Amino acid sequence: MRALSLAEIAEVVGGTLHEADPASVVNGPVALDSRAVVPGGLFAAFDGAQVDGHKFAEAAVAAGATAVLASRPVPVPAVLVADVRSALAQLAKHNLAGIDPLVIGLTGSFGKTTTKDLLATILEAQAPTIATAGSFNNELGLPLTVLRADESTRYLVLEMGAAQAGDLTYLTSIAPARVGVVLAVGNAHVETFVAGAGPEAAGEDPLSIVAAAKSELVAALPSAAAGGIAVLNTDDPRVAAMAPRTEADVVWFGRGPDAVITTVDERLLHGMSAFTLKTPDGSAPVQLSLLGAHQVSNALAAAATAWALGIGVEKIAAALSATGGPRSTSRLAVRTRDSDGVTVVDDAYNAFPESMEAALNATTALAADDSRRIVGVLGEMVAQGTDSAARHRRIGDLAAELGFAALVVVDGPDSEFYDGTGPVALVDAARAGAPDMVVHHVRDREEALVVARKLIRPADVVLVKGSHDLGLNALADALAAEG
Known part of the structure; x- marks a missing residue:
């Protein structure tokens, strides 16, 4: 962010200064997490559904933030606005224009x-x-x-x-x-x-x-x-x-x-x-x-x-x-355990039909060189609507076609975008398509980890894939660290 005084920022976002020196300068990035603040930056305090950023205003300033962008008074220098989200957009436009x-x-x-x-x-x-x-x-x-x-x-x-x-x-x-x-x-x-x-x-x-x-x-x-x-x-x-x-x-x-x-x-x-x-x-x-x-x-x-x-x-x-592996986390990241040669493919950032199919095919190609056994830990796909069962069924069919040795199918959380029909359809399709495949249907990440540990053998390739809400990236991290 180009350097701006608090007075300039207040003018840009239509805010008012609170316990702040108008001449103080922000010359660092804006952060939503007080732990990510850098000296000279600005902390944006959001009233979230689970976390109220205003409670961390003092910590942010102690960490070096010049001030806080807030929607109500806090006991540190602040620019007060009616809507922090709108203010961020206005500030970004102003920064870009300059x-x-x-x-x-x-x-x-x-x-x-x-x-x-x-x-x-x-x-x-x-x-x-x-x-x-x-x-x-x-x-x-x-x-x-x-x-x-x-x-x-x-x-x-x-x-x-x-x-x-x-x-x-x-x-x-x-x-x-x-x-x-x-x-x-x-x-x-x-x-x-x-x-x-x-x-x-x-x-x-x-x-x-x-x-x-x-x-x-x-x-x-x-x-x-x-x-x-x-x-x-x-x-x-x-x-x-x-x-x-x-x-x-x-x-x-x-x-x-x-x-x-x-x-x-x-x-x-x-x-x-x-x-x-x-x-x-x-x-x-x-x-x-x-x-x-x-x-x-x-x-x-x-x-x-x-x-x-x-x-x-x-x-x-x-x-x-020269790019090397993925720069962003949980996007088909490949990690192999030294102790037993188990390779964990972490693609747990998100899941929907096209990305599921790509991940299953990519993992199969990786395992094919050495004819390695494949275990899949597959979570429910988010927001698939009335076609959810059919789309999950296709993933079960594909896992069977590709010769996966075992599947652990994980239910999504209790929310409007996960109805539970998808995992059932995936499990049924996998079992019908490959009767010899070991298939488990589990409630959550914790149960999935217990089951996966029992299924994995030395030198296996393990694909971990699911919608972000399931938190399967933590399961991938746990599996990659073991052995």
Whole structure:
């Protein structure tokens, strides 16, 4: 964040100063967690459903925060506002207007975080770059990312999430992107999109509702004459259909005949993709250190964006090949225990049909080199609506087809987005498709860990995959640390 006095911040957000020196300067990032405060930063105190940030105001200032952005008085220097979320958005807009980096917005039902990480790796080799941390991509995460940027920032890579129509319009109002990347339209959180569309959308194709919401990013781009660029996936018909919604230049990536940035000679080496990256300016070899054939599409999206920004194919390929493993946690992260050779594949950040299928296929490819036995710990998929049972059944069928030796299927929490029919359907399908497979249906993460420990044998490959609410990343950590 560029340096601003508390008086300037109060003016920008329409707030009032409380026990604060107007001349005091904020020259560090904004934090929502008092433990993440850095000297010179600003602490944003939220009245959350479970935690009231105002209770940590004193701790934040003691840790070095210049002041607190708060909605009620606290016993330390503060800028008081009616709505902290709105104030963060206003402050982010102001910060961005004063530094003018090239803003890249990136959305899609899946692949966002990996693609964002790959693109950030390419751009960081060229100029100072700020990118979304992990999947902090919502109405709070995006402003906080913008507020990490300062006058030195050349590229600002913003992952943009959406759960309903209007979300991306709101995010692009905070950070207008010059480049917009759309990866795919799929079933991630599809029930929330349908619910947000209201009763007038009854009977409409759910994925059409998702696509309309995702297309808000390309609709918000500037024209080609003003430098706008839309990077679209030619392999996804719903993404391809977004092209008429923008006046920006369109750069196509994918494997289809219309793709400008594409790939040849794809192959898997120890479950990880190698290929030749092909652009209008030449070709170069790439060896990813990311598990799964589906990562090629993510790499092509990152490459297409970098190419559209004028970066040469050799530099793009070199950066993609040098990325190492996943930068963000619980995204097909591979860890092997020294004691018994058990490999834990942690993909527990989230789960929906497309990502489940990708994870099962990627884990199978990893195990295939040495014909290793595979155990899956699979959690319920969130927000799958009336099709939940059918979509979970397909995952059970696939596990059986791929030859998983054992499954532990974990129920989701008691909430409106988990109805319990999915795990039952997954279990039934797996047992029907592979009668010799050992299948357990458990209540929660703790029971899953007990059962998994009994099932795992030396040299097994263990996939841990489930929706974020289940907390299966902790189970993956526990398994990886054992042996």
